[in-house]
Every structure is written in C-alpha cells, then in structure tokens.
Amino acid sequence: xxxxxxxxxxxxxxxxxxxxxxxxxxxxxxxxxxxxxxxxxxxxxxxxxxxxxxxxxxxxxxxxxxxxxxxxxxxxxxxxxxxxxxxxxxxxxxxxxxxxxxxxxxxxxxxxxxxxxxxxxxxxxxxxxxxxxxxxxxxxxxxxxxxxxxxxxxxxxxxxxxxxxxxxxxxxxxxxxxxxxxxxxxxxxxxxxxx
Ligand SMILES: [Zn+2]
Ligand SMILES: [Zn+2]
Numbered sequence: 001x002x003x004x005x006x007x008x009x010x011x012x013x014x015x016x017x018x019x020x021x022x023x024x025x026x027x028x029x030x031x032x033x034x035x036x037x038x039x040x041x042x043x044x045x046x047x048x049x050x051x052x053x054x055x056x057x058x059x060x061x062x063x064x065x066x067x068x069x070x071x072x073x074x075x076x077x078x079x080x081x082x083x084x085x086x087x088x089x090x091x092x093x094x095x096x097x098x099x100x101x102x103x104x105x106x107x108x109x110x111x112x113x114x115x116x117x118x119x120x121x122x123x124x125x126x127x128x129x130x131x132x133x134x135x136x137x138x139x140x141x142x143x144x145x146x147x148x149x150x151x152x153x154x155x156x157x158x159x160x161x162x163x164x165x166x167x168x169x170x171x172x173x174x175x176x177x178x179x180x181x182x183x184x185x186x187x188x189x190x191x192x193x194x195x
Contacts (some may be wrong), residue, residue: 002106004077009051018111019078020068020101022046022061025053034166040066041162044140058117060100062168068101069135069170075101076111089128089174090118090182097171102133106191112182127185128177135172139165 008016035045046063072081081087081104088108089098108127112118118125137154139161144150153171154161
C-alpha cells in the first residue's frame with residue numbers, strides 16, 4: 001500500500017477510503033445542497049468530512065472531486081501530482097472523458113489490485129496515461145417527471161452555464177492518452193509496489 005494511502009481514514013472493515021468518496025453523518029438526510037458563487041455559478045456543495053461518519057464507496061463528494069480535478073490532486077491518496085509527472089485515469093475501454101480524478105501511477109496500480117469492482121472488471125477496465133488533461137463541466141439542467149436529473153456538458157468556465165445549470169462535477173478529457181487494459185498495464189508497465 002503506498003504510504004499516503006495507508007494514512008487515509010478507514011471504513012469499518014479497515015479499508016482505506018479514497019479521498020474523493022462521500023462520507024455521511026448519522027443525521028444526514030441526503031438532501032442535495034445547491035449554492036452559488038461568482039467563480040462557479042450555481043453548484044452542488046457538500047459538507048462532509050473525510051473520516052467523520054460512514055463512507056459510501058462509489059459515490060464521489062462533488063466538492064473534493066472538483067478540487068482534485070482543478071488542483072491536479074490524486075483521487076485516491078489526495079496528494080498533488082507534479083505538473084511534469086505522468087498521471088493515470090481508470091475507466092471503461094476507450095472512455096473519452098473521466099469523472100474520477102487523476103491518480104498517481106502507484107496509486108492506480110494499487111487500486112487496480114485491491115478494488116473489488118475494478119478487479120472483477122478485468123479486461124474491460126482501461127488505463128489512460130497522460131501528462132495533462134482538459135476539463136469540462138457536468139451540469140444539471142433540470143429534473144424529468146420521473147425524478148431523473150437531466151445533464152449537459154459545458155466548457156470549463158462558460159459564464160452562460162452559470163445561469164442555466166447547476167455544476168456538479170468536472171469531467172477530465174486526457175490529452176493524447178496512451179491506453180492499456182488494466183491487467184496488461186499492471187503486468188508490463190505499472191510501477192511496482194515495494195514489499
Ligand atoms: Zn462531501
Ligand atoms: Zn496518489
């Protein structure tokens with residue numbers, strides 16, 4: 001386990017909880033909180049604190065997701081990724097964009113080996129290796145009669161979007177990525193975790 005991952009808060013089973021995961025306090029009613037500022041326009045916010053309450057794996061905190069995407073911080077260990085370093089996105093085969101923040105190569109290798117969902121997906125999981133990425137905005141434009149959210153993608157910082165829709169997440173489009181299946185990358189190129 002990479003040392004910064006070992007320092008993350010744990011769930012009740014003792015598993016380190018990735019930095020981008022949402023935590024719920026016992027009294028949380030699950031309401032979606034919308035606020036507004038001049039930088040992002042209308043956006044979803046979240047009061048959760050890592051290590052406080054219960055984490056919900058698979059659910060990203062919009063506040064930390066946006067912070068990690070814009071600050072080039074690792075979605076697992078939360079540490080910054082140097083501008084000159086290669087980074088890794090994990091997703092479906094040939095994904096054009098990613099909703100999960102970038103990862104250090106070492107953290108990506110660790111996640112592929114221990115995350116049950118990623119592990120079970122095998123060849124259907126691909127890593128995209130790149131040094132840089134471009135952001136776009138995933139905004140909620142409305143709610144259908146059946147309660148599902150309608151969403152649209154806007155350019156990063158589009159001032160018109162501030163008034164039209166509520167920002168939830170940033171989407172990362174990797175610049176000229178090199179793609180490998182998860183197992184192949186782990187077998188050939190991934191950094192080795194020291195025993
Ligand atoms: Zn949160
Ligand atoms: Zn990391």
